[in-house]
Amino acid sequence: MASTTFRFAGESGEGVISAGEIACLALSDIGFNVFTFESYPAEIKGGHCWYQVRSSDDELASAGVGVDLLCAFNQEAIDLHAKVVSPGGVIVYDPGQVTVPPTRTDVRLLAIPFDELVKTQVQSAKSKNVFAVATVAALSGIPAAEVKKTMQKKYKGKKAELLALNDKAIDAAYAHIVTNNIPPLTTMKIGHHAEERTLINGNDAIALGALAAGCDFFAGYPITPASSILEGLSVEMPKLGHVCMQAEDEMSSLAHCLGASYAGKKSATATSGPGFSLMQELLGLASTAELPVVIINCMRGGPSTGLPTKPEQSDLNEMVYGSHGEASRIVMAPAGVRDSIIQTVWAFNLAEKYQVPVIIATDHSLSNRTENIILPSLKGTPIVRRKLATEADLVDYKRYKFTPDGVSPQAIPGMVGGTHTAEGLEHNEYGNPNYTGSNHEAMIKKRLHKIDDAWKYPAALETFGDQNPDVLVVTWGSTKGPVKEAVLAALQEGKKVGYVVPKILNPLPETGFLDLIQKAPQVIVAEMNHTGQLEGLLRKRVTRDFIRLNKVHGTPLTWLEIKEKIDGALAGKIKATATHSSLKQEMTA
Amino acid sequence: MSTNPAAKPALASAGHALPEADMVKPVARPAIPMAGVPLAAKDYKGTLPPVWCPGCGDFAVLAAMQKALADLQLAPHDVTFVSGIGCSSRFPHFMNAYGFHAVHGRSLPVAVGVKLAMPERTVIAVGGDGDGMAIGAGHFVHTARRNPKIAYVMMDNEIYGLTKGQASPTSAIGLKTKSTPFAGEGKSADQPINPLALAIISGATWVARGYSGKVKELTELIKQAINHDGYAFLQVISPCVTFHDIYEAAKANQRQLEPTHDAKDKFAAMKAAMTDHWVTGVFYEEHRQHFGAALDAQKKDATAKGVTGLAALSQKLAATSTA
Numbered sequence: 001m002a003s004t005t006f007r008f009a010g011e012s013g014e015g016v017i018s019a020g021e022i023a024c025l026a027l028s029d030i031g032f033n034v035f036t037f038e039s040y041p042a043e044i045k046g047g048h049c050w051y052q053v054r055s056s057d058d059e060l061a062s063a064g065v066g067v068d069l070l071c072a073f074n075q076e077a078i079d080l081h082a083k084v085v086s087p088g089g090v091i092v093y094d095p096g097q098v099t100v101p102p103t104r105t106d107v108r109l110l111a112i113p114f115d116e117l118v119k120t121q122v123q124s125a126k127s128k129n130v131f132a133v134a135t136v137a138a139l140s141g142i143p144a145a146e147v148k149k150t151m152q153k154k155y156k157g158k159k160a161e162l163l164a165l166n167d168k169a170i171d172a173a174y175a176h177i178v179t180n181n182i183p184p185l186t187t188m189k190i191g192h193h194a195e196e197r198t199l200i201n202g203n204d205a206i207a208l209g210a211l212a213a214g215c216d217f218f219a220g221y222p223i224t225p226a227s228s229i230l231e232g233l234s235v236e237m238p239k240l241g242h243v244c245m246q247a248e249d250e251m252s253s254l255a256h257c258l259g260a261s262y263a264g265k266k267s268a269t270a271t272s273g274p275g276f277s278l279m280q281e282l283l284g285l286a287s288t289a290e291l292p293v294v295i296i297n298c299m300r301g302g303p304s305t306g307l308p309t310k311p312e313q314s315d316l317n318e319m320v321y322g323s324h325g326e327a328s329r330i331v332m333a334p335a336g337v338r339d340s341i342i343q344t345v346w347a348f349n350l351a352e353k354y355q356v357p358v359i360i361a362t363d364h365s366l367s368n369r370t371e372n373i374i375l376p377s378l379k380g381t382p383i384v385r386r387k388l389a390t391e392a393d394l395v396d397y398k399r400y401k402f403t404p405d406g407v408s409p410q411a412i413p414g415m416v417g418g419t420h421t422a423e424g425l426e427h428n429e430y431g432n433p434n435y436t437g438s439n440h441e442a443m444i445k446k447r448l449h450k451i452d453d454a455w456k457y458p459a460a461l462e463t464f465g466d467q468n469p470d471v472l473v474v475t476w477g478s479t480k481g482p483v484k485e486a487v488l489a490a491l492q493e494g495k496k497v498g499y500v501v502p503k504i505l506n507p508l509p510e511t512g513f514l515d516l517i518q519k520a521p522q523v524i525v526a527e528m529n530h531t532g533q534l535e536g537l538l539r540k541r542v543t544r545d546f547i548r549l550n551k552v553h554g555t556p557l558t559w560l561e562i563k564e565k566i567d568g569a570l571a572g573k574i575k576a577t578a579t580h581s582s583l584k585q586e587m588t589a
Numbered sequence: 590m591s592t593n594p595a596a597k598p599a600l601a602s603a604g605h606a607l608p609e610a611d612m613v614k615p616v617a618r619p620a621i622p623m624a625g626v627p628l629a630a631k632d633y634k635g636t637l638p639p640v641w642c643p644g645c646g647d648f649a650v651l652a653a654m655q656k657a658l659a660d661l662q663l664a665p666h667d668v669t670f671v672s673g674i675g676c677s678s679r680f681p682h683f684m685n686a687y688g689f690h691a692v693h694g695r696s697l698p699v700a701v702g703v704k705l706a707m708p709e710r711t712v713i714a715v716g717g718d719g720d721g722m723a724i725g726a727g728h729f730v731h732t733a734r735r736n737p738k739i740a741y742v743m744m745d746n747e748i749y750g751l752t753k754g755q756a757s758p759t760s761a762i763g764l765k766t767k768s769t770p771f772a773g774e775g776k777s778a779d780q781p782i783n784p785l786a787l788a789i790i791s792g793a794t795w796v797a798r799g800y801s802g803k804v805k806e807l808t809e810l811i812k813q814a815i816n817h818d819g820y821a822f823l824q825v826i827s828p829c830v831t832f833h834d835i836y837e838a839a840k841a842n843q844r845q846l847e848p849t850h851d852a853k854d855k856f857a858a859m860k861a862a863m864t865d866h867w868v869t870g871v872f873y874e875e876h877r878q879h880f881g882a883a884l885d886a887q888k889k890d891a892t893a894k895g896v897t898g899l900a901a902l903s904q905k906l907a908a909t910s911t912a
Binding site: 198204207208211212213214217219232235236237238239240241243245247248249251252255256257258259260261262263264265267281282284285289341375376377378379380381382383412413414415416417418419420421422423424425430432433 | 619621636637664665666667668669670671679681682685686687688689690691692694695698699700701702703704705706707710727728730731884887888890891892894895896897898899900902903904905906907909910911912
């Protein structure tokens, strides 16, 4: 698909990220679809960071491959990014900062002294980011008025002096281009979206879904890349009369949620790997006490503190198997920003319906990326409220009553006759501790099997491409984006390929998923981890060989990497691996 | 300070085994109180008989709690007990009230969650010194500074009972236990935590100590704790007869705070808390906005400005929902 990618790179704290954000907003305002990617260090001050916006008339599914226009703030930006600029692309750099300009001859180089011009023309060092983004806009043939409009929108309500300063920086940038007779490199088309678009990132999409689903209690503890959910909900939830609080640690976050859920609230918390590890014991409690709760896990590179600001999909085993004993839980993974809204609504619905903890898996790249989406409608999607005890239930109330569907009506404090103790110890139907073998077995089965059909909700699967593909790609979460683009490219070449993405990973969908995987001639499993964690889950359910595509590079898989694998599989050059245990030989090869 | 007899050998499993018959014949549920009939202490008796050793201090705490709730005429369905893990954390099962027997050390954060969800109801956290002062110590400090309107009754026996006799964070220095077999003069580094002093400096707004041997005073303290408009911490000396019997020392040393003690004076409270291990009474009392009230004030502010942003968008989205 035709797209243009802009990348801003430089030292953290120089306004690189905000320049990128402005560019994203401007491109969205003039009618493009946008898809961002950002990379920043785990430290607050210093270190290299970059922000990229890919724009297109078509729907974008990934960050793409290559860069069309690189705006380099310093030498490191040139050293790291000049090589990824596509042939025919442009590199804009500040000659005051860049002493060794790139040597490439297949790209156009433009030296524009940002620092000097900002100093002499704008008299404000802080305006460098605005100046840089205005320069890029001028080179792209976007009128200055459009950039000013965007800036006024972004800084609406700020001081008049700041707005005037922004305008001054924009005028100076355009004046430099005109005075020096630098022709626009391209002319971006100015238009409007046919439908209303909402510019939103993955974490905000989850927050939005949570609120729409009726989440009325949230407790969280700061951790990258999940903090923006806590921050966002801290602003939004009080407006709706709900509680959002910062806890002293992740155990406390989840414990607060379980207390609130016990009292009938739709509660949620958000964290990342280290915090999720700390929550494991309470996850088992939620499961055993049968309390609905939603735990959002924004995955990052692990193990331990790992790569705090890089994406990875390496927590799947922990989400599916974590916590001691055999604790039931549902695991879900949205595959995009818009999908994050939809799946989050379903996460609350399933938590309420089954009285079970639901984990939503997202990752750094999806949490932080911004897209301008068409808001989904919840037509056909109910807002589910848990089964509460009725008067009849309260006559001889059994909190953990055995029922045909395994779900027991919950009494909440205030209900007369409903007094009971929520239990983490094995318990009988009344909630009294009970360690008999027959009771334990019956309760284990109740809790584990009540969710057997949880995958049968309307948004559980995304299938695309050829109905009977020669090569089927299976993936989960954010990796769907590059998979989609790879499959699209292969389809355009007339190849018989397709993909299937489960949005629920525990329990795995059966019809439309496991059966497709079983019958496809070749199956590639693409995921951002080293050991093939989804592949491992699939191998427990189907008997077949898989082609593995794993990457733990701190960046998402690209559509090209996936396309190469597809082509290799079609050409018979890449063979499937028979067993999961042959991983060692393959990985060390 | 307490005398430190060597830990006795385990006499009994601290109440684990329940008969298989429990599955078949559930214990009768307590009667639902009738409107207009005053509640008596027996109305708060839970479905299960306590699993504590005969002579355990916790029996007296249970009796005091049931009497206190009856005195306050709080309906069983309006009260929630939240506990962690330990002998005393079985408490919720022995009450006719709502209960949450959570995991080790997390009673306070669970209790805060319940309270914030239903501010109009009574929430009481209960547990032991291991649960509250070791694994739960972080929550102890943070709950105090947050000042939610809950009461926390910590039954302190200075030993781990359920796991059969290891050292606790309130064990006296030098106490020989199963996990500190070589402890003694000059051979013990762990200083016991002073729960009252820790509560006061952490920001608790009502801090007291009771003794299981003085049920009448304890009942009054529990009532005050429940009625306090903020976080009330009540440490109860509740001896373990099986692993660390301190009854004799308690009887010999036990007395009340001086009548002249000024509970509004934080320094005096700290001084009293740091002076004597056995003294009972209200050490400290302060009136400060509780957590729920602060959140309500924030909500009032936020709602006054109208529903905007993601919150407004979420309402728009929710309105499109159809079954």
